[in-house]
Amino acid sequence: MAELREKAQLMDSQDLNRVIRRIAHEMVEHNKGTENMVLVGIHRRGVYIARRLQKLIEEAEGQKVPCGELDITLYRDDLTALAEQPIIHSTRIPVDIAGKHVFLVDDVLFTGRTVRAALEALVDLGRPQIVQLAVIIDRGHRELPIHADICGKKVPTSKNEVIEVKVSELDGKDEVVICERDA
Amino acid sequence: MTWRHRSVIDVDDWTREEFLFFLDQSRHMENVMDRPVKKVPALRGKMCVNLFFENSTRTRVSFELAEKMLSADVVNWSVSGSSTAKGETMRDTAWTLEAMGADIVVMRHGAVGAAQYLASKLKHGIVLNAGDGTHAHPTQALLDVYTAWKHFGSLEGRKIALVGDVLHSRVARSDVIAFKTMGCEVVLSGPPTLMPREVECLGVTYERDARKAVEDADMVYLLRIQRERQQDGLFPSVDEYHRWWGADEELMKLAKPGALAMHPGPINRGVEIASEVADGHQSVILEQVRSGVATRMALLYLCGGGAR
Numbered sequence: 001m002a003e004l005r006e007k008a009q010l011m012d013s014q015d016l017n018r019v020i021r022r023i024a025h026e027m028v029e030h031n032k033g034t035e036n037m038v039l040v041g042i043h044r045r046g047v048y049i050a051r052r053l054q055k056l057i058e059e060a061e062g063q064k065v066p067c068g069e070l071d072i073t074l075y076r077d078d079l080t081a082l083a084e085q086p087i088i089h090s091t092r093i094p095v096d097i098a099g100k101h102v103f104l105v106d107d108v109l110f111t112g113r114t115v116r117a118a119l120e121a122l123v124d125l126g127r128p129q130i131v132q133l134a135v136i137i138d139r140g141h142r143e144l145p146i147h148a149d150i151c152g153k154k155v156p157t158s159k160n161e162v163i164e165v166k167v168s169e170l171d172g173k174d175e176v177v178i179c180e181r182d183a
Numbered sequence: 184m185t186w187r188h189r190s191v192i193d194v195d196d197w198t199r200e201e202f203l204f205f206l207d208q209s210r211h212m213e214n215v216m217d218r219p220v221k222k223v224p225a226l227r228g229k230m231c232v233n234l235f236f237e238n239s240t241r242t243r244v245s246f247e248l249a250e251k252m253l254s255a256d257v258v259n260w261s262v263s264g265s266s267t268a269k270g271e272t273m274r275d276t277a278w279t280l281e282a283m284g285a286d287i288v289v290m291r292h293g294a295v296g297a298a299q300y301l302a303s304k305l306k307h308g309i310v311l312n313a314g315d316g317t318h319a320h321p322t323q324a325l326l327d328v329y330t331a332w333k334h335f336g337s338l339e340g341r342k343i344a345l346v347g348d349v350l351h352s353r354v355a356r357s358d359v360i361a362f363k364t365m366g367c368e369v370v371l372s373g374p375p376t377l378m379p380r381e382v383e384c385l386g387v388t389y390e391r392d393a394r395k396a397v398e399d400a401d402m403v404y405l406l407r408i409q410r411e412r413q414q415d416g417l418f419p420s421v422d423e424y425h426r427w428w429g430a431d432e433e434l435m436k437l438a439k440p441g442a443l444a445m446h447p448g449p450i451n452r453g454v455e456i457a458s459e460v461a462d463g464h465q466s467v468i469l470e471q472v473r474s475g476v477a478t479r480m481a482l483l484y485l486c487g488g489g490a491r
Contacts, residue, residue: 071211073225074215074223074224074225074253074484075223075224075225076225077224079225079226079487079488084185084186085185085186085485085488086488087184087204087208088208088211088212088484089211090211090214091211091214120224121223124218124219124220124222124223125218125219125220126219
């Protein structure tokens, strides 16, 4: 497998936190308040970003919105094409999502296949009234008709590049970097 | 972690790390069972054949449910009325299944080594052993370990007493391997006539007296007495067996408080287990049944996924 080489930093810790704060405000704006709102982070980094959004919304609105985590491993459409067996993580959503306004949260939007799987996983758990998608980075190259309703930053990339959103809970620091695969 | 097992004939080559990974994956699979839609598309488009040369309703149904919850297509192939009954060899059966496009074959057979043989004849298909003779029953061991792990967390240093017909039991053999790998102390008990010779080679101790065997045990595992074997005169009578090795409340009192009463099913009430224990607060027999579906889902998923 080709090695990844870091090419440039797109966001430092402060930039990333500003973007997450803006997304939190946009969510409340889209929802016209916090009523009926549920945050669902897609494993793995989407979960940590969703938890931060929950905290920021609580600080701004004084309301704690429910926040869950969604694993899409069992809904992937490329299981037999993978070299390694994907690991299943937990799916925990603390409330019934039927009739709710669900915000799916992920770090990077790329082909759209993860979001497709997440939508399928979500409707198996209940029938939300609306589902919206919030991501930190949209790097393009969509293979499905999916778009982000709230996006931190659009970054045009080549297919040889990879965007890494790092969160301190998992990676020890907050930043967004663009990496390139060595030929 | 990279999953290295494709066909699973037994758990004797599994490491403790692999068991722990598997248990964690089974836990997530069990969550699927609690959802309003008890179905995920993980094995969509895969064909599973349940090839049962011996009758086993609960294992077959458990596998079938697991396969269906993962959205696989399921074919149940029973020996009665099949071409095998007309004299077809297992090698030909294997090649027939492969030609039909079977991806995963779950097989139970009365002969030791049958699953291994089938696996050696399939070029692409995966074989999951659902019991071969007196050799192995890996999925039973996995569901037993999973049930205990859910109750205790770490199994390191726990004591399990396996009581009953160890000689004819593939469950006992696989359970001994699995629980020992997880760090348990294993004590076997039962009539000497139902005990393999040189049983200590398995790294366990044998205690003829069931009361001594279950002393301070965290788990008391009652093995099924096959009534048909009673005719072979391996123990004097069912009543006498129950008196010496059957689990009643008195026997369970000798184990640790909160010890689990386990049984692979189907149970013979009043023989290896009294109703007061089978239906009592220490019994996890129905939990084992539920664990069976979750662990089989995990096994099907882990073995059936990834590139070939």
